[in-house]
Amino acid sequence: MLRKVALGSGVIALIPTISAATPVQESSKEPLKPPLMRLSELPIYEAPHAEYGEYIKSKAKAEKNSYLRSVIHPQVQAVREIAEIGIAHTESLLHTVQDNYHELRDRTEWIVQYLREEDNKEIRYGAVAMGGLTGFIFGLRGGIIRRVFYAGIGTMAMGGICFPEETKEIAKRNGALAKQYINIAYNFLYGVKPGDPQLEVKFPELSLPKNVSELTQLTINHWRVKNRSIASEKCEVECFEDLLFITILC
Numbered sequence: 001m002l003r004k005v006a007l008g009s010g011v012i013a014l015i016p017t018i019s020a021a022t023p024v025q026e027s028s029k030e031p032l033k034p035p036l037m038r039l040s041e042l043p044i045y046e047a048p049h050a051e052y053g054e055y056i057k058s059k060a061k062a063e064k065n066s067y068l069r070s071v072i073h074p075q076v077q078a079v080r081e082i083a084e085i086g087i088a089h090t091e092s093l094l095h096t097v098q099d100n101y102h103e104l105r106d107r108t109e110w111i112v113q114y115l116r117e118e119d120n121k122e123i124r125y126g127a128v129a130m131g132g133l134t135g136f137i138f139g140l141r142g143g144i145i146r147r148v149f150y151a152g153i154g155t156m157a158m159g160g161i162c163f164p165e166e167t168k169e170i171a172k173r174n175g176a177l178a179k180q181y182i183n184i185a186y187n188f189l190y191g192v193k194p195g196d197p198q199l200e201v202k203f204p205e206l207s208l209p210k211n212v213s214e215l216t217q218l219t220i221n222h223w224r225v226k227n228r229s230i231a232s233e234k235c236e237v238e239c240f241e242d243l244l245f246i247t248i249l250c
Contacts, residue, residue, distance in 0.1 A: 115162045124162035131158025 034048035115124050135154025139147040159167040187198055 112161055116164075127162050128155055128158045131155055 032052075034052060114120065115127055132151045132155035135150035135152070135157075136147055138154075139150030142150075156167060156171065159170075183198065192198060
């Protein structure tokens with residue numbers, strides 16, 4: 001029996017055992033609070049109490065900054081992200097509009113140059129006819145005068161694109177002829193005889209916009225005049241209402 005116990009204990013002693021490693025304590029970089037010292041015990045070249053006081057002040061300042069940062073930073077970050085997303089979408093939309101505008105302008109210039117070539121007279125005649133037909137279709141809901149008017153506008157528009165010089169000359173001659181007939185009708189309405197001094201209608205000089213900036217300025221001026229007229233009409237109506245109210249009270 002003793003022999004078995006001795007053999008068993010010897011076998012157990014031969015089995016290697018592994019013990020848990022003791023955790024390595026990290027050296028703290030934070031300075032420790034120095035103990036109280038007498039005046040005679042204070043070091044000459046070191047100031048542990050002053051260094052510890054500065055450490056406490058810097059730690060409190062860091063905690064204060066971190067608190068403000070934790071409160072303000074999420075809102076600032078959210079606003080900044082929303083602004084960045086809005087700016088990105090705006091830039092993308094602006095680039096898309098610019099690309100579409102440049103593409104449309106290039107295609108329009110290519111079509112205009114193609115229609116103005118001397119070798120494409122048949123195509124230009126067909127384009128002018130299509131312009132007149134398009135204007136006629138737009139004027140189908142009106143009477144014969146509206147149809148002729150819209151067809152003339154479509155024909156003149158396409159003629160100005162395909163035959164610019166010829167269209168200007170025709171428009172100039174037709175304008176002079178129209179002014180002549182208008183003056184004749186004006187004198188006829190007022191009973192002016194052929195031998196008497198003729199009355200003449202003064203036509204305003206109309207200038208078509210040459211570029212987009214002139215068209216924009218013309219539109220702005222038109223809306224300003226319209227808004228002023230509307231404001232004056234409102235003022236007149238309000239004055240009339242006030243006068244009527246005072247009259248009723250009296």
